[in-house]
Amino acid sequence: MLAELRGPALAPRPLDARALAALAANPGCRRRVLLDGAGVDKAALATALGSPSAFGQSQFALVRGNAFEAKVKADGGAELLRLVHARIAPGTEAPAPDTIRTPDLSAAGPEGRTARTALALREAVTAGAEDGAWTLLDHPLLALDVAGSPAYLEPDAVVVRPDGRWTVVEIKSFPMIDGSSDPAKVGAAARQAAVYVLALQDVARRLPPAPDENSGDHGHEPDRGPVDEQVLLVCPKDFSNLPAAAAVDIRRQLAVTRRQLARLTRIEEIAAALPEGISFDPGRPESELHAAVAAVPASYAPECLAACELAFHCRARSRAEGEVTTLGRSVRAELGSLSTVTEVLAVAEGEQGSTDDPTVAALRRARALRAQALAAAHAHAPAPDAPPSPSTATSDTEEGSRA
Template identity: 45%
Template structure:
């Protein structure tokens, strides 16, 4: 009788995947992807742990707090209030300030008159007390508005709601505004107008310079919106090239609150987002082999008596154990992009993983996964494996240089004392 060969577990179908993801999350509403989390995929696309948590809609910030590693990044309430006030200023009077920025120096866009449409409120609602639409209704209204644009109507869409497929699940994203039918000053009169996504940010541009990290993050986030808008036009049977490769970044100038407009070429960021969405493993394949015990239920039952804490469905120990059963791929960049970063960093350091030192170190080590293995190869107590000979040569050269530096340092110190 021939020995049986283990077979890989087949990925569940869409219904089975959705049911398993709901079970992973427990009886709490899901947290959805947004432009920030999709943009973060370009930072660390190979992390299965984040992919599963995001697909299941687990609140990663709350999970990190429950296991004792609270996230330490995010905007302060003051920064959020300032940002909302600046956005309100830019969008006042049906985005009059935005249109003026497009037409003025240095952009000098040819912008026709637009019909302003706020896609985030009921069309019949009292403007003084707008009623927010649910996501499905908002998306349908957005689709109808851009169908009118495809037919040639000039619309300026505020609060459009777009969507992308992320790992087999639908994610909704909301750009600040889409300024439609604009033509750059250097374009010929016969050139078609393009649709421009405008991203309003409250960080300042001082003397023509802004924080490169913040500009880069804004560009990647805007690229998500461009990609989502292009996919909507593709669904409508319209050439997606109608959406410009450039986006409008609206920021305060210097130390005043006066808005300024800057054109950013986001082709590189669009390509990066597309590449990572295409590479993102289908979530069904990721959860197919998960232990049934893996569970991130963050629900808390009401207290039985006043003053007593509620009963947590899962303890910190149980949640941590579930995390260890999904592979993570920590990198230092995670600290500013993922709420789970401090837990994963602690885990990577405890395991002596080379990932904890960053991608450049990991890549230079050429397949040597742990720091202990790297040290053993460097001092000659372990041999290099297949494909590790170049990394081993560099490690041993570095070890010799380090040992030589230690030998020279005492002599140099002794000599300087004698000279004194």
Template identity: 60%
Template sequence: MTRSLDSRPAAGPSTATPTGLRQRLADLRGPAVAPHPLDARALAALAANPGCHRRALLDGAGIDKGALARALGSPATFGQSQFAFVRGNAFEARVKGDGGAELIRLLRERLGEGSHEPGPDPAPAPDLSAVGPEGRAARTALALRDATAAGRWTLLDHPLLALPVAGTPVYLEPDAVVVHPDGSWTVVEIKSFAMIDGAADTSKVGAAARQAAVYALALEDVAGRLPMPSGPGDDEDGVARPLGHENNPGSGPGAHTRADDPATVADRTQGRQHDDTGPARPLALPEDSHATAPHPAGADGAARSHPDDAPVSGRTRAARVRHHILLVCPKDFSNLPAAELVDVRKQLATTRRQLARLTRVEDIAAALPPDTTFDLRLADDGRTATRPAAELATAVESVGAAYAPECLAACELAFHCRARAREAGAVETLGRGVRGELGALTTVGSVLSAALGETGDPADPTVAALRRAAALRAEALAGCGTGPGAGGAS
């Protein structure tokens, strides 16, 4: 699906060379415009709406959708306040203090019996700094390999992971990753919303689970290609396997075609100067989030480990990604941390399937007119767009969108897309469920016309249902004296 971290040639023909694709995406952004990076939250939203070519292209090209929406006159209204940022950063620093000892304690407490003692020394925190995202991702891969082989509790603070998405690599930065003594890896997601009496806001927990699933998917991608030191119990080829690899060849949203080996990439960066330095209680989860509750409690009240989280027997050091992430939140109304394990296997499966269905960015770009660009032509202040909004709107409308009301909470262009959908009378504005029920009737006008008997095939079940509903409504209004012909308002 994309180029990964080894030097093997691509397995099949591509519609565009890597150089040609990069140049095309740069042309779409505009001259001298740096690409806007994706994060896991945006990626989870992208995977939730795989049919939207507009978002796939804009995200793949690294275009700032927030700035684009402002230039179009439909700015997004969601986001995080500065106070929330400061509070979240302070809480994260507290949780990660003392070499991550508190995080490891919380994780061991949730795992219950059978987890390894952390030892007298704090978990070592590897230096993950390197030049550029490619170097940081390679350094992270090497740190994961070394920590897995060492067989100790190790905390990786803000590692950088690369995940191929729609033909381009996306760099993701989880809050932390913990390497267990048995060689397994756990994603840690630290949030600033409170966990009161062991329960948290269901929608926020669901969003955190979907976001963490993206990180876990990226870790599976690393585990699937990372060379590990050979040892008793390892696979014959000495390559780390993600959990379930034996039944699901390959990892990530698509098979890898080429990438630089992590060790090689890290070696290239060595000579460069670095430019950056108790009892288990169920956590309330949203019914539609597909996140399952934490581990059930045993007879003694201690949390029982999930079978997938059981320690690897013998001296095996093949890496695997645990499917239970550690969600850390403030406890009650204090700044003390509380944690729960959240099963993200369903989110993983959903994200993997949706990313595999994403249309390749080069295919979408190839269908555009050659002179299409989303360049805002910023003024000297670097913030004010000078390009006419009508011209910019024409460029945006040249890429198909798949609007749904859920976009309002996840995409910066949602208000623009909603306005266009309303102008066209599209039934998508009423929700995906309504759109699916209406079949071939794609506009509000055609739905009303079919319901009133003006158009439509009476043999069509959708048309018949609409006419039946219209008749029932008219009968109910007539009985209340408010229907047509009853002297009241219709």
């Protein structure tokens, strides 16, 4: 069914951590759940709909980011593990170059790579307990079930310490100036890292327990396992290409992401409600694509412009239908059951609604205050053909004399 929705001749576009973080931020958007779950290329679909997206990273940013990541992981990851030790585990023994393990994670297909990653994590815990070794997993592949569809995720790195703890490392190309970075970019990185931590926790639950874990207090929550809820964010220091790092606590993002992903409607349920023969293949005629997209409910908000390729299309449709969501989620939440601008204006003008409703009373009060403010401004405004005041005329005469 999903292949038919996507287009049988098209390969599925895999879900990544950015997409999952965006889904978690807007779980009520069934349109995105279905399109992402079916692997639809939303950028190509947006272009076919006549609303091309400017969403995504520039080629320059990608090249710069890859170069910085290679520098951070050079020399077998010695500098990266030094940063992990300094920021995440300062009380443990520092990693020596000869104790750093970098296992090969290559395998056939995503299923093979996820299985190889799980095996490497188990082997890393054993090596740490027996030899005090640190393990660096470079671009491991993790799997996470999202609304009944598997998503394969590839963090920049995962470090396994000798004490058996797992730490997610996020390497970004935006600068860290005087020890701090842009809060919006750090927040986006934290939400992305929360998805990786959720996937790692799922791997940890599937691994067989260590022999000493069958008795006694484990010292941490059972569902947390060995995964740190602090991640290491590595960025260029100031305006150089030298790496700087900070520990980021993602417990809040982790709880929100877990809750929001659990709220997503399963893809099969959304697809079952669609008309027969519907398809989102970008090669279909534009009229068919408009009808197909319109058949799936969306939940547009201005924040979608920074996270979804279909945002321009959804914004245009939302504005055409007068939906209050175009004004932002906070405004939408304040308006209760009123979903369109037409309804809001009718309530404010007294054409419908009861003042027993707090929302109706607030809207009418706001309209009355606006009318008072406009009346006061009009009363103090000079008439269009009124003569200048004496002070103004004197000032003009003096200016002319000086000239």
